Amino acid sequence: MNKPIRVVAVFCLVLFMALLVNSTYLMYVRAGDLAEDPRNRRILTATYSRERGAILVGDEAIARSVPSNDKYRFQRTYSEPFKYAHVTGYFSYFSSTGVERSQNSVLSGDDSRLFVTRLVDMLSNGDPKGGNVQLTLDAAAQDAAWNGLEALPGDAEGAVVALEPTTGRVLAMASTPSYDPNVLASHDFGAVSEASERLNEDPREPLVNRAISTTLPPGSTFKLVTAAAAIESGDYDADSMVPGGFRYQLPQSSTTIGNWDGGNCGGRRITMTQALQVSCNVSFLSLANELGTEAMADQAEAFGFNSTSLEDLPGQAPSLYPRDMDAPQTAMSGIGQSSVTATPLQMAMVAAAIANDGDVMRPYVVEEVRAPNLSVLDRTDPETISKAISSSTADELTEMMVATVDSGTASPAQIPGIDVAGKTGTAESTADRPPYAWFVAFAPADDPQVAVAVLVQSSDTSPDEIGGGALGGPIAKAVMEAVMEAVINR
């Protein structure tokens, strides 16, 4: 019987080897994947109890961990909670958002770039510390954006995004209404879930970062894209004559669309500059219809529509230009209506691309990743995503936008002594809700340092272009001034 006993022995050996190999696989190879599962509360509790790195704007830590005398040892605190809430996000025991989430591995100290630090901590038996994250935000610009939104009349909901055109650095990003991340970071978990429930059920959606997550019809600001497509087609330039007049009849339809002020834009044939200056609906409906869905969609996508580009902040909704629109819808898309939707970030990218000779830069909010001892571990490099328009098209569009600010609908953004390029927008939604006011601009026109987009949603907005400009213009102006002042002082 000894031969089969030996066979049984070998079989048992195989069984035990399988156990050893599988345990090694589970606890060594697969451990990393398991640790990243969001349902893994062990990891959460452990990272939650660690000294998390700071999030910095300029020299100020807007989010940092301070020692607390309870079992979680460190309390996350936000020094300017409401203003920066949508960028920092919150770090609660249950979830996290914003930079807290996207840079979690750095802040918690698990990132591979922090390996040496971790090794030193381990050898010196010190507690592991997280790395710091330096944001691209400019404190002055953020102040201007936030104060501008706060100063809006009524219960305004809105968002501001400011970009550095040449790099894609996000200089300001604010959204109202906002919330206090300190409440959600509390160690009193009962209060946290209560607050979280309240915030989630709030009809005004304070948790939503409107700058990147809210997509709405961009209205007349989309006329920039239509104009870009027209000039890129080769058949038009700033001085080309385009149709004006009181009304435009949609193709395959008896519906006619008028201009925002009921006027005729100054004649039956006007220059494209004038059409943009007075935000002439008839001209751009006609242009979009003539260019067709394909050309319009190609141009929109070149600016970043139908995709996402922001990689270091979660929650970007893609701005949409559907390719399956029929002729009347395409015509309507020329003035930023029908199925076209955009985020404030997307419209800021359109302005920034025009300012940057047509190059669309990838927007980013993380400037540098630093070790706990503040040595720089990594720096984000600017990246060109696409060439939306040629340099000459960009120049022509810039001139047209400057004219729109100098003597057109976008005049509220005028800054004495500086050429500002801008465009207003007022988009309609349903009849019972007030329209959305948009404003996009960049300055200085000859050497752009900042491009900004402002969205004011659900405020006491008057349904016309001046109204849009009146609400968004001053905010855009304040943000641009803040950035340029900082540049001059630098």
Next chain:
Amino acid sequence: MSQTGTLMGFVHRRRRGAELFLLVLALAVGIGAYAAVGLGLEGQVPADIVGYGGWLTALIVAAHVTVRIVAPYADPVLLPLVAALNGFGLAILRRLDITYEALGDPHTFARQQLVWMTVGVVLFIVTLVLMRDHRVLQRFTYTAGLAGIVLLILPFLPLIGREINGARIWINVAGFSFQPGEVAKVMLVIAFSGYLVLHRDALALAGRRVVFVDLPRGRDLGPIMAMFGISMMILVLQNDLGSSLLFFGLFLAMLYVATERPGWLVVGAALFGAGALAAYTFVDNVQNRFNFWLHPLDYYDDSPGSFQLVEALFGQGWGGLIGRGFGDGFPERVPFAYSDFIISTIGEELGLTAVMAIVLCYGLIVERALRIALISRDGFGKLMAVGLGAIFALQVFVVIGGVTGLIPLTGLTTPFLSYGGSSLVANWVVIALLLRISDQARRPAPRLDPVDDSAADSEHTQVVKLR
């Protein structure tokens, strides 16, 4: 074989000193782990370390002294392995007790387990003292078989049968819960050994060859079909895939060893495969477990779902190579961390290193059992040792494989580690049986004196006859 051994002049040494040395190491593991639990969770060596350590030492010494006296040639490695595992398991239970108490759900698993260990060691001693030759068990072949089957049926009886956690494997008598299946497996090993050692020739020689495989005769299929039926009954009625696999696998291994014919393995594997497939198709529970095994992370929030398994996987993954250390893990997140999932507790807090050590300990137990089978002089002893070793191998594989996600999860205790009196006591008796067989096997062969034939006692004559 024994003749071969003696002819070559090889005589096994007693090695009781080696056993004592290994036992000291085993006690160091058990008591050291207990102290480490106190240091890790309460910041100090537990106040009852002397009483606890003394009690553990007393039990182990008693076992060792018994072995020295009544089974001096027994295998010297088995007892230390078991002592280390049992002591270590007690420390783990103590560690869980502290956390459960902090959570407001006090248990005294460690204390109760120590009581059960005491009972187990007493039965270990009783078994060794009363049973001086394992072959007496052969007389009880059919009695043991009947007892085994009755024990398996007991949980279905009204009044005493109880269902806990979806498996109907418990009986409740006078306030004590008991898993009769743990005793049944020992009974069945005895019954199989007795039956097979008598019928092995018939089972081995008759049959015909079909494509390289010798298939048994139809009439010989009776026992295997009966055992198959019992296994399937356990699977379907008791909802217990683990026990079912254990009993059938045990029977197959013994049948194969007895007959030396791989054909039985083919028949058995085909039968069990068909049965498992049928169970998968018709029994929801089995299907669920299969799905949880293949895609554990997809069923985390479901009910019934894979929460338990996934938490165990998270815990072990988090433990990594060297573990979090006692008190720095969250083993209490895993339901039944003290019984079926004790390996995940060890993996989380002591890491892959400890899990490997545990698996190696079990591997060594199986290796010792099979070695005893190899050197045993009688067929009955060989078969019993193989059977007892196979139980260990299969049980450890099924439960640790299940908890680490290697195979579908089934409920079985981890021998000597998991909380559970029936299992612990039964396993101590299993070790006693193995030591008794090894004592017989390693004992120097009796000198046969052909001149003084009448003086040879009946026991020694039997040895010669059987071989």
